[in-house]
Amino acid sequence: MNTKILLVEDDSDFGMILKQYLELEDFEVVWFKNPEDVVTVLASDFPYQFGILDIMMPKMDGFSLAKVILKQKPQFPLLFLTAKNQKIDRLTGLKIGADDYLAKPCDPEELILRIKNILKRTTAHSPDLQQKIGDYILDSDKLLLIHPKGNIRLTIREKDLLIYLLQHNNQMIKRDAILDNLWETNDYFTGRSLDVFISKLRKYLNHDPTIKILSVRGIGFEINFPER
Incomplete structure (x- = not known):
């Protein structure tokens, strides 16, 4: 069809x-x-x-x-x-x-x-449809970030970015790598778009203070998710 x-x-x-x-x-x-x-x-x-x-x-x-x-x-x-x-x-x-x-x-x-x-x-379906992220559960299939204080509906782009960050836990990721892998382009506007999505993910995940998405000026982001 x-x-x-x-x-x-x-x-x-x-x-x-x-x-x-x-x-x-x-x-x-x-x-x-x-x-x-x-x-x-x-x-x-x-x-x-x-x-x-x-x-x-x-x-x-x-x-x-x-x-x-x-x-x-x-x-x-x-x-x-x-x-x-x-x-x-x-x-x-x-x-x-x-x-x-x-x-x-x-x-x-x-x-x-x-x-x-x-x-x-x-x-596309992730092989691991539910992933534990600190106090959260990411349900990739339903695009849900589940938390006792309330669930958050993600967009596909937000879900993809969060999964990419999870795959690089405890690493410093260059901005260019994220843009090339997820946006497949790298210009001023996509760079600003990435900043918007990072800010939204930080807001979504703020109920667990052990989750860190740190900005490394001029380079990228340092990602720290608790492994539980």
Whole structure:
């Protein structure tokens, strides 16, 4: 069965180009020009496996729509499209829970590659589905960080980063190594994205003071998780 993609783009010309290109790659695409129509569909039936959202849209922007979708579908993979190169847009999207972003006009081949990489991470199952992390349990299959004080729903990117850190426990990891392995690219914006995700993981794990994710200025991070 072909992956069914939700495309939300108010620009008719750009939306049509994207839809046609994605369909050439054997994706099934349902294109919405009005994000409010997506909210209506979400309340009844939502048969999509992936979402591509434009940020700048009238009435309801992509960020607002993403919050509504992720509230009901926390594991739904999302990629943002933005016509601006301002870092605030990109970082805001990642904080909301998006898996990736691209600036318009984007290279269609790069878009396809990013979609496939995200879907690969979405459908991949870790051989160890539950891992003990200090006072926490990471359930990779359900994207849950479980703690007696409350569970935290992770995005796929957050889960992948946390697993990578666990695999390098008690080591100093270079920023470039993380970006090359998880983002498969290394530029200013992906570097800032990494900082956002590290900050979020620190916040999620703050109930156990024995867990340390230390920044080594100009180099990377030193990781210390208790082995219990």
